[in-house]
Amino acid sequence: MAPNLSHHIISEALFLLLVFQALFVKSESQFSESLKQYLEAFGYYSINGSSLTDAFDDSLESALKAYQQHYRLEATGRVDSETVKIMSIPRCGVRDVFDNSNDGVKFSMVANYSLFEGMPRWDKRRLTYKFRSSAHVISVRRLRPIIARALQKWAVVSNFTFREEGFFGRSDIVLGFHRHAHGDNFPFDGPGNVLAHAFAPQVGMLHFDADENWSSNNLTRSNQIDLESVSIHELGHTLGLGHSRDPDAIMYAYYRPGSIKRDLGQDDIDGIRALYSN
Ligand SMILES: *[C@@H]1O[C@H](CO)[C@@H](O)[C@H](O)[C@H]1NC(C)=O
Ligand SMILES: *[C@@H]1O[C@H](CO)[C@@H](O)[C@H](O)[C@H]1NC(C)=O
Ligand SMILES: *[C@@H]1O[C@H](CO)[C@@H](O)[C@H](O)[C@H]1NC(C)=O
Ligand SMILES: *[C@@H]1O[C@H](CO)[C@@H](O)[C@H](O)[C@H]1NC(C)=O
Numbered sequence: 129m130a131p132n133l134s135h136h137i138i139s140e141a142l143f144l145l146l147v148f149q150a151l152f153v154k155s156e157s158q159f160s161e162s163l164k165q166y167l168e169a170f171g172y173y174s175i176n177g178s179s180l181t182d183a184f185d186d187s188l189e190s191a192l193k194a195y196q197q198h199y200r201l202e203a204t205g206r207v208d209s210e211t212v213k214i215m216s217i218p219r220c221g222v223r224d225v226f227d228n229s230n231d232g233v234k235f236s237m238v239a240n241y242s243l244f245e246g247m248p249r250w251d252k253r254r255l256t257y258k259f260r261s262s263a264h265v266i267s268v269r270r271l272r273p274i275i276a277r278a279l280q281k282w283a284v285v286s287n288f289t290f291r292e293e294g295f296f297g298r299s300d301i302v303l304g305f306h307r308h309a310h311g312d313n314f315p316f317d318g319p320g321n322v323l324a325h326a327f328a329p330q331v332g333m334l335h336f337d338a339d340e341n342w343s344s345n346n347l348t349r350s351n352q353i354d355l356e357s358v359s360i361h362e363l364g365h366t367l368g369l370g371h372s373r374d375p376d377a378i379m380y381a382y383y384r385p386g387s388i389k390r391d392l393g394q395d396d397i398d399g400i401r402a403l404y405s406n
């Protein structure tokens with residue numbers, strides 16, 4: 129019966145709205161504003177002086193559609209349940225979409241992996257790294273073997289080799305834990321949502337959000353974030369890979385707490401080889 133049906137639809141919509149608000153909205157009158165900030169943070173929407181209002185306008189609808197297309201959801205342009213389900217999973221802070229340089233488009237049309245705008249890459253294959261944190265979460269002694277294994281995942285499918293540099297040495301890659309604002313323009317957000325981020329070549333900065341419940345053994349609980357899994361993903365950015373649309377790829381932006389995902393997918397291997405094949 130029509131009244132029941134619409135009642136059901138309304139309560140589902142209300143429920144999703146509440147889920148979304150609980151996750152992202154600081155004040156309940158700012159639903160669209162928060163959605164805009166979410167979509168902007170990940171590269172789908174551009175906020176400027178006049179656009180950060182709580183209006184659900186056409187540009188927000190088309191940004192939402194682009195997001196839904198990226199994640200292979202039905203492009204409804206509405207915040208439906210499938211969209212909220214994905215948005216509520218924690219993820220990497222790096223943007224999904226990059227301004228379309230011609231080469232980027234050429235690659236993204238045929239593959240799931242993506243490369244950064246202008247396809248930046250390292251011009252050497254021997255890279256050095258070191259640890260430097262502003263927040264204490266896991267000791268370097270425990271971090272060292274985890275990062276070494278994560279680097280090895282990439283080394284075996286590429287010509288890269290990695291060597292740890294001493295504390296005072298100059299290194300290509302610097303990895304560490306930080307919380308909230310930490311000196312780049314991408315402050316972390318406390319527990320949940322954004323877990324980590326890393327920069328395209330040849331910046332080499334790789335940051336973990338100190339406020340997550342990181343797991344550094346092999347006993348990752350359902351509420352924890354497996355440090356090794358996320359490290360492999362972030363190192364992919366450090367080497368020049370963007371986000372993949374393939375949920376099985378290491379470079380997929382979302383990470384389900386409790387999961388262990390430590391093997392490169394074929395798409396990741398295709399991506400690194402495409403970037404460094406010549
Ligand atoms: C401001 O943002 C809106 C929505 O993204 C966009 O349509 C508009 O062109 C932007 N204006 C400027 C001046 O960038
Ligand atoms: C992209 O990923 C989807 C989903 O995993 C897969 O079905 C498809 O074959 C992949 N495409 C390419 C070109 O690898
Ligand atoms: C490694 O380097 C060699 C020679 O430069 C090149 O032929 C080969 O394709 C590279 N392998 C990978 C996996 O990038
Ligand atoms: C992190 O997760 C573990 C395992 O579930 C739990 O015992 C611990 O209390 C959590 N720590 C924080 C700070 O939430």
Ligand SMILES: *[C@@H]1O[C@H](CO)[C@@H](O)[C@H](O)[C@H]1NC(C)=O
Nearest residue numbers: 273274277344345346347356
């Ligand atoms: C976790 O598993 C890896 C790979 O199987 C192993 O090399 C490592 O020693 C284990 N770490 C701990 C703390 O048990």
Ligand SMILES: [Zn+2]
Nearest residue numbers: 220221222381
């Ligand atoms: Zn990422």
Ligand SMILES: [Zn+2]
Nearest residue numbers: 310312314335
């Ligand atoms: Zn950072």
